[in-house]
Amino acid sequence: MSDDGRGPRRRRIRGVIGLTLTRLWKQATRTTSGRLVATLAGVALTVAMLLLVTGVAIALAGGGVATADDADVRITPDGETVVSSVNGVEGTRLGAASERAESIRSEEGVEHASPVLVEPTTLEPIDGGESAILVLVGVVPDDEPRTVAGLSTAALDTNNRRQIVLSETAADRFDGDAERLVRASYRSDGDTAFTVTATEPSTVEDAPVVLVHLDDLQALSGAADDDLADRMLVWGDRDAAAAAGADAYPDAAVERTGAASPASLFDDELAFVTSLLALVVGIGICASFITTTMGMTVDEDRRVLAVLEAIGFPAYSRLAVVAVSTLVTTLVGAIVGIALGWVGIYAANSLAGATVAAVHPLFVPYAIGVALIAGLLAVPYPLVVAARTTVLEEVGR
Amino acid sequence: MGLTDRLPRASRPSDAEGNAETSRGTAVRLDEVSHEYRLGSGRFRSGPDRSLLALRDVSLEVQSGTILGLKGPSGSGKSTLLHAVSGLLVPTTGEVSLLGIDLTELSSRRRTRVRRRHVGIVFQGFHLLPSLSARANVALPLVGAGVGRTKRRERATELLDAVGLGDRTTHLPGELSGGERQRVAIARALSTDPDVIVADEPTGELDTETGAAVLELLTALGRDRAVLLASHDAATLAIADRVVSLHDGQVVGRER
Numbered sequence: 082m083s084d085d086g087r088g089p090r091r092r093r094i095r096g097v098i099g100l101t102l103t104r105l106w107k108q109a110t111r112t113t114s115g116r117l118v119a120t121l122a123g124v125a126l127t128v129a130m131l132l133l134v135t136g137v138a139i140a141l142a143g144g145g146v147a148t149a150d151d152a153d154v155r156i157t158p159d160g161e162t163v164v165s166s167v168n169g170v171e172g173t174r175l176g177a178a179s180e181r182a183e184s185i186r187s188e189e190g191v192e193h194a195s196p197v198l199v200e201p202t203t204l205e206p207i208d209g210g211e212s213a214i215l216v217l218v219g220v221v222p223d224d225e226p227r228t229v230a231g232l233s234t235a236a237l238d239t240n241n242r243r244q245i246v247l248s249e250t251a252a253d254r255f256d257g258d259a260e261r262l263v264r265a266s267y268r269s270d271g272d273t274a275f276t277v278t279a280t281e282p283s284t285v286e287d288a289p290v291v292l293v294h295l296d297d298l299q300a301l302s303g304a305a306d307d308d309l310a311d312r313m314l315v316w317g318d319r320d321a322a323a324a325a326g327a328d329a330y331p332d333a334a335v336e337r338t339g340a341a342s343p344a345s346l347f348d349d350e351l352a353f354v355t356s357l358l359a360l361v362v363g364i365g366i367c368a369s370f371i372t373t374t375m376g377m378t379v380d381e382d383r384r385v386l387a388v389l390e391a392i393g394f395p396a397y398s399r400l401a402v403v404a405v406s407t408l409v410t411t412l413v414g415a416i417v418g419i420a421l422g423w424v425g426i427y428a429a430n431s432l433a434g435a436t437v438a439a440v441h442p443l444f445v446p447y448a449i450g451v452a453l454i455a456g457l458l459a460v461p462y463p464l465v466v467a468a469r470t471t472v473l474e475e476v477g478r
Numbered sequence: 479m480g481l482t483d484r485l486p487r488a489s490r491p492s493d494a495e496g497n498a499e500t501s502r503g504t505a506v507r508l509d510e511v512s513h514e515y516r517l518g519s520g521r522f523r524s525g526p527d528r529s530l531l532a533l534r535d536v537s538l539e540v541q542s543g544t545i546l547g548l549k550g551p552s553g554s555g556k557s558t559l560l561h562a563v564s565g566l567l568v569p570t571t572g573e574v575s576l577l578g579i580d581l582t583e584l585s586s587r588r589r590t591r592v593r594r595r596h597v598g599i600v601f602q603g604f605h606l607l608p609s610l611s612a613r614a615n616v617a618l619p620l621v622g623a624g625v626g627r628t629k630r631r632e633r634a635t636e637l638l639d640a641v642g643l644g645d646r647t648t649h650l651p652g653e654l655s656g657g658e659r660q661r662v663a664i665a666r667a668l669s670t671d672p673d674v675i676v677a678d679e680p681t682g683e684l685d686t687e688t689g690a691a692v693l694e695l696l697t698a699l700g701r702d703r704a705v706l707l708a709s710h711d712a713a714t715l716a717i718a719d720r721v722v723s724l725h726d727g728q729v730v731g732r733e734r
Contacts, residue, residue, distance in 0.1 A: 090624060092625065092626050093623070095627075096627070100610075104609045104610065107610065107650070385607055389622070391605075392622060393597075393622045393623065393670070394590075
């Protein structure tokens with residue numbers, strides 16, 4: 082029964098971990114340990130809320146109206162150049178959009194590619210009424226219904242021009258009905274008449290969006306000369322679409338849109354601050370909860386710790402029992418929290434009828450990392466409680 | 479076949495904490511040991527300091543292979559003496575030697591190591607871990623000793639068999655009777671094959687019949703170990719080779 086050397090020490094550490102896991106398992110399954118459940122629930126709810134808020138932040142950073150689409154790949158200009166526009170300030174645009182969209186469409190695995198041009202434009206009914214400034218989004222429709230800027234392209238005829246599809250919010254502002262003629266004026270030197278083909282609910286709430294054929298909007302806004310577009314949307318196999326997009330625009334950013342990108346948080350200050358606050362608050366709440374409940378648990382466990390000391394457990398082994406208990410409980414709580422957070426995000430999206438919160442595989446290591454940091458911040462207090470245990474007070478009676 | 483026959487003593491390497499006398503010699507020696515508990519002490523104490531002299535100049539020896547009984551009323555110092563022998567407290571003055579190792583000279587860490595290697599403790603209240611099975615409870619000291627899982631299970635199963643609980647290995651303490659729990663506690667105290675067994679009121683919470691079975695076990699253990707047994711009960715003390723009477727922390731009588 083010698084305990085000299087590293088072998089016994091390793092076996093002791095393994096034994097202590099096994100003992101701790103066995104105790105936790107038995108407490109969870111064969112006893113009514115309310116405090117264990119409370120710790121797990123506290124960590125799980127905090128992690129779930131953190132993921133939900135982070136998901137919302139990522140969705141927020143992912144873009145608003147102009148990116149509420151169902152494309153598989155999105156191509157955007159990758160330059161920092163900003164040029165002036167009549168209506169304000171706009172960034173770099175993609176050139177030769179129609180031609181390159183055609184070349185992308187010709188690639189195997191690509192279903193469709195559409196340049197997208199976004200221009201705020203004044204619309205007014207031809208037969209009189211108040212005008213309104215709405216966001217016109219120019220697209221190239223095909224036979225399949227696609228979602229662009231939160232609206233379906235199905236009502237745009239691929240062969241006929243001068244058609245527009247209004248979002249319900251746009252229709253409210255402008256009083257436009259189907260088949261009614263409207264006049265659009267972008268600059269002081271030109272008007273174009275359009276027919277309203279449909280008024281549709283948008284997947285993006287309160288967005289005054291109007292879908293229009295790309296070439297009509299290019300002509301109206303003066304973007305036709307260089308065949309300009311703000312972005313290119315590509316549908317089809319993601320790998321093929323991304324490769325075709327990169328070939329067509331080697332200097333542009335080609336983004337697969339199947340999963341939200343946490344990296345987008347760094348491009349959006351509001352989303353970044355929101356997620357950062359959620360992280361700090363989440364760690365704080367999680368650590369406070371673990372500190373309180375595990376401190377109380379260890380306080381109840383003083384007799385067990387005293388027995389371990391009496392039968393010869395070294396001090397570090399006794400403290401290891403407490404530390405491993407705390408971290409394992411935190412970790413299990415985090416795993417439950419990830420599941421709850423996932424469910425919460427899907428529930429939020431289902432209730433909203435739109436993607437208000439995004440999910441990403443990186444949420445798993447993120448949540449576990451956050452929980453472990455909270456656990457490490459919390460562990461000193463239970464350790465202090467454990468270290469203060471006096472064996473004679475607990476088992477000497 | 480008795481317990482000792484079924485569980486022969488394991489040979490162990492020499493101890494790092496001095497020259498352990500593992501042969502049949504003096505296992506425990508107390509030399510003019512006194513201990514004073516300070517009452518009401520602490521950072522936020524109020525009122526005058528009070529103290530309680532729990533042991534006064536106690537000297538005694540216990541040989542391997544003998545059972546020493548300690549008797550006396552509550553507060554006479556029996557438990558304090560057992561705690562000093564097991565290294566759970568360091569007496570205010572005097573020397574406590576365990577197998578030739580002076581416990582009063584050792585740090586807390588080293589006393590824990592000596593206790594782990596040489597002392598088995600049987601508590602009056604059993605003090606089994608409620609969320610662990612009987613086998614896991616018996617194997618617990620072996621975890622602290624760094625024994626591998628397979629050997630721990632084998633040893634614990636062997637000991638539970640020896641105390642007549644071979645069919646209760648997976649039961650939780652809450653599923654065992656008082657006598658069974660105490661037998662598990664005795665098996666736990668034996669798991670590291672200690673040289674000294676310290677038992678504080680081992681039959682205090684048991685009925686007569688169950689207590690007799692536990693005493694039979696302790697008698698068997700006393701054949702090749704030093705056993706220190708504190709009790710109020712005359713029947714329990716009857717198994718002792720010698721009995722020391724304590725009163726107000728002093729030795730007031732020695733029998734046999």
